Amino acid sequence: MKFYADLHIHSHYSRATSKTMDLENLYKWAQIKGIKVIGTGDFTHPRWFVEIMEKLEPAEEGLFKLKEEFAEKMDNEVPNSCKAEVRFILSVEISSIYKKNDKTRKVHNIIFAPSLEVASKLNTQLGNIGNIKSDGRPILGLDSKKLLEICLSVSDKCYLVPAHIWTPHFAVLGSNSGFDSIEECYDELTPKIFAAETGLSSDPPMNWRLSMLDNITLISNSDAHSPEKLAREANIFDCELSYDGIFEALKTGDKRKFLGTLEFFPEEGKYHFDGHRPCSYCADPKLTIENNYLCPRCGKRVTVGVMHRVEVLADREEGGKHARAFPYKHLIPLKEIIGDTLGVGPASKKVAAAYFEIINTLGNELSILLDIDIEDIKKVSNAKIAEAVIRVREGKVKLFPGYDGEYGRIQIFARKDNVDVKSQLEMF
């Protein structure tokens, strides 16, 4: 069965996360976005765990669905065009901060559990190591490798996937507190790492430049802290809808079962280029090297971004491809496309109205961004929005790279194209 999966999200128990990230809203928004399998996130948090116990029930093996009595309440908020089955998979992100080989390391890992029993056992062990009750993404003074060992000891179906592997500050290959290779982090357990999350700041071709990632299936997830952000990155599966089905596809890298990923434009990621945010200084890797890694405006060290870091670790030229190179497509969330077209922010009411006009008629967001015929979009919405969708499909956009925690920007239309925006507005 073909479906989209977003395996890394955060519940309302995580810091700086919307209060609406509860199971009911996830159920609703997964349908609006077009996601069939969504991670629960945060299963180490005692209250979220009990919420999961209360509101979800087992569906296919290793997957869960929202109980009827809770689903009913949301069903009238889901447009008929989007209605579909939604499945949950138990996941959590652990932040590990520890010393290894004389350096402070900060690495985030995603853990998946095949059942509540396994998750409960894992929680007991992690609870003995640190505090898992305050934040849905707990911070533990636990070596990533030990974390992996604990997962393996609890169940051989308890999987660990390094998260957003390129983020400078909290990733296995991060420039500031990561390692120079996967193996340095997980030592002899490295063969257990069969998948890794590319993160918003990188896309597959950047990762293909490292032969150390050749046997690893690269996945992409939203890391959403609010429903709007769901599926800004996602995975495409065509396999049995079950925990084992999904992980078998990832482990083997079977191209018939794992069809690839949907990616944020890496330039939009907030660590794409190098720079120093306090000084609004952005630099590509070459310029950074010229300036000796210092910010020319204040003299402090710049934060090295992902492009640079990839360059440093790469052992292959650009354009290299290898066995586990999967197809990918760049996405921009529909609200952002609409917003850019109308010249307003994506959170504005106008955008919301236009958005739901399209969704209600044509179906979920991913289908609109990827599959639906342009003519159909034109019938429901205005020509400009339809054109914007095409431009994005074809990658014809202008990119302003992000750096040092500052998100990048995309421009679909150059300023002069927007001259007739006002007249279109009258249609709303």
Added chain:
Amino acid sequence: MEALKSLDLSLLNESQREAVINFNGPFLIAAGPGSGKTRVIAFRTANMILNGGINPEEILLLTFSKKAANEMKERISGLIGERSMPFIGTFHSLCLKILKSYYFKLSINKDFKIYDPADQISVMQKIIHDAKDKSLKDVLDRISYCKSNLITPIEAPAELQEAYRQYQSALKEENALDFDDIIFKTYQLLNKFPEVLEKLTFKYLMIDEYQDTNKAQYEVIKLLAKRDNNICAIGDSDQSIYAFRGANIQNFLNFGDDFTDLKLIKLEQNYRSTPEIIKSAESVIEKNSDHMQRNLWTNKEKGRQVILCNASNEKAEADYIIKTIQLYMGGISRYEIEAKNISDSPIGYGFSDFAVLYRTHMQGNILEESFLKSGIPFQQIGAENFYNHSEIKDILCYLRAVFDPFDEAALVRIINKPVRGIGAATIEKIRLYAKDFGMPFYQACQEIDTLPLSDENKKSLGDFIQLFEEFRLTATKEKLSNLIKIICEKIQIFELYKDKKRQDNIFELLGFSVQFDSLPPFKGLETFIQETAFMQDKDIYDENKNAVTLLTLHASKGLEYPVVFIAGAEEGLIPYQHNDENSVNDEEERRLFYVGMTRAKDELHIIHAKQRNLFGENIEVQPSRFLNDIPKEIIENREHELKVRKKKGRNEDQLAMW
């Protein structure tokens, strides 16, 4: 035969070497903090065996705790290789060994039992019927004090004599000794029967942490040392902090009175702390009248000044500590890093490099809350075990009773929780009935018609039994987590316990129970009960855990950390003032503060607040008098206030921790 292992004495400084190579006669080794005392003891012992021609069984090494004894054993076996080990243990383990060999001389039975504090209270309860736990403990403390000072019942204060006498009789009847008896009886044995002393093989005695010995222990040592006069007391009178347990600092200071030709060796080189930390600590302790003159010094490079932070209140105090740790760690979440652009710490600290010291457990609770919110991994010494929390005990007792209704202790605990009109008096009636008819408590409960209870009470009891039997039935049909959920719902436990922390604990217990769901219903319940019983006894502090340590000043003794925070450096806390007393044991409290200060290796942060919430009120507090003794030039002064972030809307955090 293995070649003689040789000791590398070049690792020692001059004073350490002097202590290690001399072992005939009486010695007093005054070891300042961080001066390598443990190494000296280990080397001295090894040297006696390897180069001194002394048999291990002739050596006795007494340590302060079992943990210290184990560490010492490891160290020494590393030095002496395959040879047999000398006796290394605590006073209690030594005296126990002696008593087990010579019990008959004192008319103690061969298989005497040892009573722990819980047992002691049980005994006392039978003597003083209608007293609460706290007053029982007070009496026991006073008796303990007597025994530590070798005071028999006849010699005890008049008002205590009867209770003391009866308590000892009860112990004798039950063929038991308490911890203090072990020492006291050993003293009596050795004092009365010199032939026993002759039989003991110990020719060379070493006592660590000598400053914390009490009179009883001291008198035992004197007897043991009488024959050969080879005794070495090691310690630091400035770190004597157990007066409340009967320790007598005079033992240390007046050691020379009992041993002529005493040689005094001072270990004055500190290997642990920076010059600034040492200077600040020494300046504070020098003011004590019973401070032994010494010159503590270090080779270590100059470090940072001692930081004295004036926080607006206890919340700001916690905030300062947490922010500093986050800063030194280079930020622990992207929020700090992006907001302030903290670059990663070049020092590379780990969580376990930080310690937060406080005077009272009350302060510890408040700090614990702040640390929980911050997400920083931490562990607290002396923290309450999860399974001892009231709300957890209640649920566990329901489960225990459901599993086995004849578990009387469990049943009695929950029979009136929530309040059902089955109070203490009713329970007592049921108990008597059960005793009279020789049946278990629960069986008596079921004989409602014949119980001597009022109609109202009978109804309450009937309702309870109905509910309880429902639970029992449910237990045979539902998986464990469902059973717990049902019980929690039916007893409305979230009404009983409204505090968020307690509710968090209940959620945690529920989540924990899920792993037993795959077992058949009753079996899951049984396994769960066994597992949780086991966890109640587990020791919590793990020194290998990568987490910030929160602990009292007392608990910090013997430990060291690169960065130490001492919180609440205010009058009333440091030095501590008990509510009901006007006096403050200034000298002992000063030593306690000194111990705290000397735990720090690289940095010492001392925080005092302007206001503190005490007994529900915000009271203005004064900085500790001890702070005046720290030379101004070593201090870096700071202020810290809590910044409250205005709520921003959807994505706001809780009260900003940053």
